[in-house]
Amino acid sequence: MTTLPSRLRFGPDGLRRLDVASRSLAGIVGGYALAAVAAMFLALALPMPRAEAVYTATMMSFAIHAGAFVWAFSVRTRRVWPGLLGPTLLLGGGTWLLHGLQSGAPS
Amino acid sequence: MKDGFRQSMAWLHSWSGLLLGWLLFAVFLTGTIAYFRQEVTVWMQPELHGSIPDAGTAERAVERMSQLAPDAAQWTIALPGERSPAVSVSWRPADAKPNDRAALKRATLDAGTGAVLEPRETAGGNFLYRFHFELYGMPREIARWIVGIATMAMLVAIVSGIITHRRIFKDLFTFRPEKAALRSWMDGHVAAAVLALPFHLMITYSGLLLFMTMLMPWAVDLAYDGNRQAYFAESGFRRAPPPPRPAPQAAPLTPVAPLLAEADRRWADRGGVGSLTVTNPGRANATIELRPAESDSIGRGAATERLLFDGVTGRAQEVPAADPQPAAMATGNYLMGLHLARFAGPGMRWLFFVSGVAGTVMVGSGLIFWVVKRRSQRGRADTWGNGPEPFGHRLADRLNIGVVAGLPLAVAAYFWANRLLPAGLGERAGWEIEVFFLAWAAALLHAPLRPSRRGWAEQLWAGAALFALLPVLNLATAPGHLGNSLPAGNWLLAGFDLTALAVGLLLGFAARKVGRNAFAGKTVPAPVLPAGAVVEEPT
Numbered sequence: 083m084t085t086l087p088s089r090l091r092f093g094p095d096g097l098r099r100l101d102v103a104s105r106s107l108a109g110i111v112g113g114y115a116l117a118a119v120a121a122m123f124l125a126l127a128l129p130m131p132r133a134e135a136v137y138t139a140t141m142m143s144f145a146i147h148a149g150a151f152v153w154a155f156s157v158r159t160r161r162v163w164p165g166l167l168g169p170t171l172l173l174g175g176g177t178w179l180l181h182g183l184q185s186g187a188p189s
Numbered sequence: 190m191k192d193g194f195r196q197s198m199a200w201l202h203s204w205s206g207l208l209l210g211w212l213l214f215a216v217f218l219t220g221t222i223a224y225f226r227q228e229v230t231v232w233m234q235p236e237l238h239g240s241i242p243d244a245g246t247a248e249r250a251v252e253r254m255s256q257l258a259p260d261a262a263q264w265t266i267a268l269p270g271e272r273s274p275a276v277s278v279s280w281r282p283a284d285a286k287p288n289d290r291a292a293l294k295r296a297t298l299d300a301g302t303g304a305v306l307e308p309r310e311t312a313g314g315n316f317l318y319r320f321h322f323e324l325y326g327m328p329r330e331i332a333r334w335i336v337g338i339a340t341m342a343m344l345v346a347i348v349s350g351i352i353t354h355r356r357i358f359k360d361l362f363t364f365r366p367e368k369a370a371l372r373s374w375m376d377g378h379v380a381a382a383v384l385a386l387p388f389h390l391m392i393t394y395s396g397l398l399l400f401m402t403m404l405m406p407w408a409v410d411l412a413y414d415g416n417r418q419a420y421f422a423e424s425g426f427r428r429a430p431p432p433p434r435p436a437p438q439a440a441p442l443t444p445v446a447p448l449l450a451e452a453d454r455r456w457a458d459r460g461g462v463g464s465l466t467v468t469n470p471g472r473a474n475a476t477i478e479l480r481p482a483e484s485d486s487i488g489r490g491a492a493t494e495r496l497l498f499d500g501v502t503g504r505a506q507e508v509p510a511a512d513p514q515p516a517a518m519a520t521g522n523y524l525m526g527l528h529l530a531r532f533a534g535p536g537m538r539w540l541f542f543v544s545g546v547a548g549t550v551m552v553g554s555g556l557i558f559w560v561v562k563r564r565s566q567r568g569r570a571d572t573w574g575n576g577p578e579p580f581g582h583r584l585a586d587r588l589n590i591g592v593v594a595g596l597p598l599a600v601a602a603y604f605w606a607n608r609l610l611p612a613g614l615g616e617r618a619g620w621e622i623e624v625f626f627l628a629w630a631a632a633l634l635h636a637p638l639r640p641s642r643r644g645w646a647e648q649l650w651a652g653a654a655l656f657a658l659l660p661v662l663n664l665a666t667a668p669g670h671l672g673n674s675l676p677a678g679n680w681l682l683a684g685f686d687l688t689a690l691a692v693g694l695l696l697g698f699a700a701r702k703v704g705r706n707a708f709a710g711k712t713v714p715a716p717v718l719p720a721g722a723v724v725e726e727p728t
Contacts, residue, residue: 109345117405118405118407119407121405121407121408122407122408122411122412124408125408125409125411125412126411126412130515130517131423131515132412132413132423133420133423133424133425133515133518134515134516134517134518135412136408136409136412136413136420137424137515137517137518137521138517139408140401140402140405140408140409141398141401141517141520141521143405143408144341144344144394144397144398144401144404144405145394147341148341148344148345148348149348151341151345152198152201152345152348152349152352155197155198155200155201155349156194156197156198177411181411
C-alpha cells in the first residue's frame with residue numbers, strides 16, 4: 083500500500099473516506115455555488131454594457147469553478163468549507179446589494 | 190509541503206480522470222471524427238460518388254431549382270467543393286414561416302448532370318457529431334448536462350494534471366517505450382497530453398462555453414429577470430431579418446454565370462463561391478446572395494463577406510454591414526469557432542483531427558495507466574491481472590477494454606452496416622445506429638468474460654480487421670474505391686479509405702504488442718520515477 087498524500091490523510095480509513103467525500107462535495111456543489119454567485123456578482127459589477135457583463139461573468143465562472151474544485155483538494159481539511167462558503171456568502175451579499183441598488187428600490 | 194500538494198493533485202487528477210474518463214474517451218473519439226463529418230457522410234452515401242463537378246455545375250443547379258421549386262420563397266444551393274462532390278439544395282415553400290427550419294425541403298443534385306440523386310438514408314457523420322455532445326436516445330437537455338459535467342471533470346483533470354507534471358516539457362522528451370509497462374504508459378500519456386495541451390485546454394473550455402447558458406444561467410437570469418430572449422437579442426445573436434415578401438410582378442432570373450465569375454475571382458484564395466441563396470426567384474424583387482466556400486474569420490457567428498446582386502438586372506447591391514461583436518462575445522466566439530473548426534481548410538482540419546486523436550490517446554492511456562499502476566504495485570508478475578485482483582481494478586480494466594478497444598470496433602461496425610444493410614431498408618439510418626450500439630454492447634459484454642490480456646487482444650484485432658478492410662468493403666460496394674479515387678485525385682474518398690487503413694494498422698500494431706506480451710516480465714518492482722513525475726496515489 084502506498085502512503086496517502088499527507089493533506090488527504092485523516093486518521094483511520096473511514097475518516098479519510100469522509101474527508102474525500104467532503105472535499106468532493108465541496109468541489110462539485112460548493113465550487114458550483116461559488117462560481118454561480120461570482121457570475122451573478124460580476125454580471126452586475128463589471129463596468130460594461132449589460133449583455134457583455136453577463137457574458138464575461140458567465141465565461142469566467144467556469145474557470146472559477148475549476149479553480150475552486152482544485153483548491154478544495156489542496157488545502158487542509160478544516161479550511162475547505164469555510165474557504166468556499168465565505169466568499170460565496172460575501173459575493174452573495176454584494177450581489178444582493180448591487181441588485182437592490184440597480185433596481186432603484188433597495189429592499 | 191510542496192510534495193503533499195502535488196500528491197493531492199495527482200490523486201485528484203487520477204480520480205477525476207478515471208470516473209468520467211470512459212465518457213470522455215467516447216466524446217473525444219466521436220468528436221474527433223466529427224471534424225470530418227461531411228466527408229464521412231459522403232463516404233456513407235455511395236450514390237453521390239459518381240457526381241463530378243464542372244464549370245457549369247452552379248448554372249445547372251439554378252436551372253434545376255427553377256423546375257423543382259419555381260414558386261419557393263427562397264432557394265439555398267450549396268455547391269460541391271473539397272468536402273462534398275454533390276450539390277445540396279434546400280428551398281422554403283412560399284407558405285412556410287421564414288425561421289421554420291423544419292419546413293425546408295431538401296434534395297441532392299448530381300454536380301455533372303443536375304439530376305436529383307436518391308442517396309441511401311443514413312445519419313452519416315452527423316450521428317457521431319451529435320453523439321459527442323448529446324449522446325443518444327435520451328432527452329437532449331439531460332445528455333448535454335452529462336457531457337457538460339464530464340467536460341468540467343476534464344478541466345479539473347487538466348489543471349491538476351499540469352500541476353502534477355509541472356516539469357511537463359522535460360517529461361515530454363522522456364519516452365521509453367521499451368521500458369517497463371508503467372513508465373511507457375506514463376510517458377505516452379504525458380506526450381499525448383503535452384503535445385496538444387493548448388488544443389486540450391481550448392477544446393475543453395470552449396466545450397463548456399458552447400453550453401454556457403444552460404450550465405450557468407444565473408448571471409443571465411438575474412440581470413435580465415429570466416428573459417433570456419432579451420439577453421440573446423442584446424448579445425447580437427440576432428436572427429436574420431425575414432426576407433422581403435415576393436413582389437407580385439414576375440421577372441426572369443438574371444444569368445448567374447457572370448456573377449459567379451466575378452465572385453470566384455474575388456474569392457480565389459477562399460475556395461471560390463461556396464453557396465448561393467436566391468430570394469424570391471422569378472419575381473421582380475429577386476436577389477442573389479453569394480458566400481465564399483471558406484470563411485475568413487475563425488469566430489463563430491462572425492460576419493463573413495458576402496456579395497449581393499439584384500436577381501433581375503444582375504447589378505451588385507450593397508450588403509448591410511453586420512454589427513461588430515463586442516470584445517467579450519468576440520472572445521467567446523473565437524474559442525467556440527476554434528472548437529467547431531468550421532473555418533478550417535483541409536490542412537487546418539487535419540491538424541485539428543490529429544490534435545483530437547492526441548486527446549483520445551491521452552484519455553485512453555490515462556485510463557489504462559490507472560489499472561497498470563495498481564497492478565505493478567501488487568507485484569511484477571501481475572501485469573495482466575491474472576492473479577487475484579480487487580473488484581474495482583478488474584471493473585476498471587474491463588471497462589477500459591470495452592471502451593478503449595470496443596468503441597473503435599463499434600465505429601467500424603457502423604461503417605460496415607452502412608454498406609451491408611440493404612439500401613432500401615426502412616428506418617435504415619436507425620438500423621445503422623442500432624448496429625453501432627449492438628457492437629459496442631457486445632464489446633462491453635465480451636470484456637468481462639475473457640482474461641484481461643485476451644480481451645484486449647481479441648477486441649483490438651477485431652477493430653483492426655474491421656477498419657483495415659473498410660477499403661475492401663468500399664471496393665466491393667461502391668464506385669468510389671481507391672482504384673478510382675486515387676487516380677482521379679479524389680482525396681475526399683481516398684482520404685477516408687486511407688485513414689481507415691491507417692487506423693486498422695495502428696490497432697493491429699497495438700493488438701500484436703498485447704498478444705506478444707511485450708511488456709510482461711519487464712515491470713520494475715518499485716517504479717523508479719523520472720524526476721518531477723508524481724505517480725503516487727493511494728489505492
